[in-house]
Amino acid sequence: MRAAYMYGAGDVRVVDVPDPKIQLPTDAVVRVVRACVCGSDLHPYHSMPATPEGTPMGHEFVGVVEDAGSAVSTVARGDLVIAPFAWSDGSCEFCHAGLQTSCLHGGFWAAGGIGGAQAEAVRVPFADGTLVKAPVGEDSHLLPSLLTLSDVYGTGYHAALKGGVTAGSTVTVIGDGAVGLLAVLSARQLGAERIVLMGRHKARTDLGREFGATDVVAERGQEGIAKVRELTGGHGSPVVLEAVGHMPAYEQAVGVVRPGGVISRVGVPQYEQAPVGFTSLFGPNITLTGGPAPARAYIETLMPAVLDGTVEPGRVFDETVALDRTPEGYRAMDERRALKVLVRP
Amino acid sequence: MRAAYMYGAGDVRVVDVPDPKIQLPTDAVVRVVRACVCGSDLHPYHSMPATPEGTPMGHEFVGVVEDAGSAVSTVARGDLVIAPFAWSDGSCEFCHAGLQTSCLHGGFWAAGGIGGAQAEAVRVPFADGTLVKAPVGEDSHLLPSLLTLSDVYGTGYHAALKGGVTAGSTVTVIGDGAVGLLAVLSARQLGAERIVLMGRHKARTDLGREFGATDVVAERGQEGIAKVRELTGGHGSPVVLEAVGHMPAYEQAVGVVRPGGVISRVGVPQYEQAPVGFTSLFGPNITLTGGPAPARAYIETLMPAVLDGTVEPGRVFDETVALDRTPEGYRAMDERRALKVLVRP
Numbered sequence: 160m161r162a163a164y165m166y167g168a169g170d171v172r173v174v175d176v177p178d179p180k181i182q183l184p185t186d187a188v189v190r191v192v193r194a195c196v197c198g199s200d201l202h203p204y205h206s207m208p209a210t211p212e213g214t215p216m217g218h219e220f221v222g223v224v225e226d227a228g229s230a231v232s233t234v235a236r237g238d239l240v241i242a243p244f245a246w247s248d249g250s251c252e253f254c255h256a257g258l259q260t261s262c263l264h265g266g267f268w269a270a271g272g273i274g275g276a277q278a279e280a281v282r283v284p285f286a287d288g289t290l291v292k293a294p295v296g297e298d299s300h301l302l303p304s305l306l307t308l309s310d311v312y313g314t315g316y317h318a319a320l321k322g323g324v325t326a327g328s329t330v331t332v333i334g335d336g337a338v339g340l341l342a343v344l345s346a347r348q349l350g351a352e353r354i355v356l357m358g359r360h361k362a363r364t365d366l367g368r369e370f371g372a373t374d375v376v377a378e379r380g381q382e383g384i385a386k387v388r389e390l391t392g393g394h395g396s397p398v399v400l401e402a403v404g405h406m407p408a409y410e411q412a413v414g415v416v417r418p419g420g421v422i423s424r425v426g427v428p429q430y431e432q433a434p435v436g437f438t439s440l441f442g443p444n445i446t447l448t449g450g451p452a453p454a455r456a457y458i459e460t461l462m463p464a465v466l467d468g469t470v471e472p473g474r475v476f477d478e479t480v481a482l483d484r485t486p487e488g489y490r491a492m493d494e495r496r497a498l499k500v501l502v503r504p
Numbered sequence: 505m506r507a508a509y510m511y512g513a514g515d516v517r518v519v520d521v522p523d524p525k526i527q528l529p530t531d532a533v534v535r536v537v538r539a540c541v542c543g544s545d546l547h548p549y550h551s552m553p554a555t556p557e558g559t560p561m562g563h564e565f566v567g568v569v570e571d572a573g574s575a576v577s578t579v580a581r582g583d584l585v586i587a588p589f590a591w592s593d594g595s596c597e598f599c600h601a602g603l604q605t606s607c608l609h610g611g612f613w614a615a616g617g618i619g620g621a622q623a624e625a626v627r628v629p630f631a632d633g634t635l636v637k638a639p640v641g642e643d644s645h646l647l648p649s650l651l652t653l654s655d656v657y658g659t660g661y662h663a664a665l666k667g668g669v670t671a672g673s674t675v676t677v678i679g680d681g682a683v684g685l686l687a688v689l690s691a692r693q694l695g696a697e698r699i700v701l702m703g704r705h706k707a708r709t710d711l712g713r714e715f716g717a718t719d720v721v722a723e724r725g726q727e728g729i730a731k732v733r734e735l736t737g738g739h740g741s742p743v744v745l746e747a748v749g750h751m752p753a754y755e756q757a758v759g760v761v762r763p764g765g766v767i768s769r770v771g772v773p774q775y776e777q778a779p780v781g782f783t784s785l786f787g788p789n790i791t792l793t794g795g796p797a798p799a800r801a802y803i804e805t806l807m808p809a810v811l812d813g814t815v816e817p818g819r820v821f822d823e824t825v826a827l828d829r830t831p832e833g834y835r836a837m838d839e840r841r842a843l844k845v846l847v848r849p
Contacts, residue, residue: 261763418606431781436773443606444795450786
């Protein structure tokens, strides 16, 4: 089959690889119907050391079950399924607690012998624990929105949930990528009243307004911080959702958060050390929370509003490429010509 | 009057300074009946640069109101009062929210022209917002326990509260100083079922057991982490209360916390940068919370159980010195001969 591999920074190629096959009775093989390029794929796109063998890419997909192992009971050949960005056994104590990203036997796509989603098909470990059946066909116009349940919508929702957003909340969202915009949507769904979106790409922040942002701050750095503080009564935002992952975004979060408030991070940190001492987090009693979203835990919660059209998170996709043109999809996102690129095998 | 000043690392002297006087109608002057030396006083005791003028010390006291400004209405001459370690106006939005350490007009003792508590008397700004009257006389045997409401008990309680301790919780407390021991007591009061205390000073951890610790781990570093994980089902402690403030304690907290868990810090961080990225906090969805306790917010909550003898937090005091012997109190705590030293002016 064909699959996108990254061979180093900026070097994505679509190559021929062996077809995935059932290896364990708990596996399924899913034919990918829609995949996409993630903002987090841009991190290796900027920094991956070159290797001759390359690494498979992609961790978001909806597809049709082609084959299922003998122990698989919740999905069957022909089902359209949604795969979260982490696979998980569904039975360990962390899965039961709704933290599938910490599953004792789980892992991530495109690692440890499991293929990536930017491909024609994927072997899915622990199909019962990982996949969720969606009641639509592969011609459904809802596929882009359902695909966001793989990652970006669940991730935005995780940010809002961990940030403690509730009815009447004032929230600041840092980042106008797909996750930031869906953090806006999620905050709105959870009842936030005031949602300040920090971003400077107008087409994106306009979509953010449609998703529920009440204010947009295009300024960055100290200027942006001053603007948010002015909009939030002078003392900062009680909840800050950080959807970027770079140090300047963290610093911006610390700058705009109100004493006693929460910074909820879902942008994958591109740093290990950060300021957390008396002058940043400790003195003003700031809580730092977040992490990789247990997207699996949220699929059933978020799917009904997608199915009935109440929300359209799939609007974050503004470009579509065929699988063989996946490298062009990376370029379009890297150059910020595209917000999020759908891949059709 | 006499007051303890620090002139540099290891250099505490009791000197003559002018008597404090009412300066604003919202002030009170309080004669100190009991003060004490705090674990956090040891940080400057190790690192303060030498100065010729010195700096006043101490931020915990109970005392008797000697004089009150014309605008003071909740306490009066002759009242025995408890002072939290931060003074606050009691009327700003942060005071109303119970975060008096972020009071818009407040501050800390022994700074900005306000004296320290290791002294014969203190001028108290915003007496109505700051002080809480206790229904006892200055000969009460409850004074040591009431004095802990100034800081260490409220701080231990803050750790437990911000850590989300509730009925049935499993909690690990790092540090066997007064705050750590009172974090144990507070966790127990909030219903924690399993409380692992990390500390290696037997007299202290024995008191910790009396306060509610179910297990004591004396080992440090990787060995201590392994022991705690073994005691907590292999995957770590859902709640970790960090009551030290040094980097090894932070690293220990990261080592023992369970994925999805909370690290609640109340030890004043002696670092500004710390690991918070994918491999420490982010990947396992750890929440980092805590800060300086709004002790003022907790005095009314915690006082009843002190008054009726249900709890005896004052047991953390194991040595008493007269004010003139305050330097000896610092030495005793620094050399870990004393857990916490009471100062009697």
